Amino acid sequence: MAKPKPPTEGTPLCNVEHIEFESRANDIKAGLIDTFLNLQRIDTNLYIARHLLKGRHSYNAVYGGQVVGQSLAAAAATVEDCFIPHSLHSYFIKTGSVDKPILYMIDRIRDGRSFCTRVVKAVQDGEAIFSCQISFHHKEPDAIKHNSIMPVVSAPEELLPAREAALEVLRSRDVDEVTAGVIQHFLKEIPDAFERVFDVRPVNPGKYLLKEDTEPMSMIWIRARENLGDDNRLHQCVAAYLTDLSMLTTAVRPHIRKGFIPSMSFSLDHCVWIHENEFRMDDWMLYETVSSKAGGSRAFIEGRLWSRDGRLIISTAQEALIRAPKV
């Protein structure tokens, strides 16, 4: 039999031009269910996602967390249900566009008895935009057990949603012009669709909204506004999706307060460890993020996602690119 021809230079990895695409970037709820539970399989180890959310209102760039969540959904579709995702290590290679579908190509690296490993490549226009390795683990009994203590903070019911908190700051008389400008920009940049589906409540609105000086750390309560159903896999993918939300801004926020305006800011790599299988993203979760280092146009950020009853559900780590305008 004739050997298949090797691809010539410039040949796309997978051409998506013939694939019908109707962007539903504004319909996050449908997007969460369709892409995280019913991701469309187009061939063995090949999945397509048509629901893509912008990270920022004024750019057509795909929100990084969505590619993370969809990669997890695609990889999970290739393992038995008894295997539970426990870690994901990824690189954002190229900015994705919300105007085209993303193809997820899975490499089944190994199916072991206790662990399964997958490599996922996300492709748009024939070019890789994201790659990650995901490991799944068959449930095992506790050998040792401990859990750090969750920070003691105000309950979400005592706090305002981010937009309302921001509007309250803008209405107050003691906000300077620069801070007001930053808050207005922040309000404009949040994709409307995101707010329709998720409720985000900053634990310290004064610091979060830069009315006060802040350290490179942040805590937000977050939950989906509607019931997401009982499929653990959906809650895992939604959690992975949300982990990219406040990492980069945690590093930049204190410097913005001192007058720094980034000319470019992107997540570069992203790691997620899922410690527990059963949790609900339609219940309040506390996302705590801290940046311990920034320099050389990169910042390092770590995160912890806590369930309300004090379980450490997820740990994250990320490097972000944060550039100053060229002089």
Ligand SMILES: CCCCCCCCCCCCCCCC(=O)SCCNC(=O)CCNC(=O)[C@H](O)C(C)(C)COP(=O)(O)OP(=O)(O)OC[C@H]1O[C@@H](n2cnc3c(N)ncnc32)[C@H](O)[C@@H]1OP(=O)(O)O
């Ligand atoms: C009320 C409710 C509240 C809740 C609120 C919810 C919000 C709801 C979601 C929010 C979410 C937010 C958080 C999003 C966080 C992500 O989602 S970020 C998205 C994921 N990450 C990415 O897409 C990054 C993908 N990676 C890449 O694009 C590429 O790897 C990189 C990083 C650009 C590097 O590529 P490279 O080929 O090495 O290129 P490089 O030399 O760096 O040059 C790239 C460009 O930068 C330019 N450049 C170089 N230096 C500079 C400089 N100093 N300044 C400016 N440009 C420069 C170059 O000139 C070049 O421009 P072009 O020639 O392309 O026009």
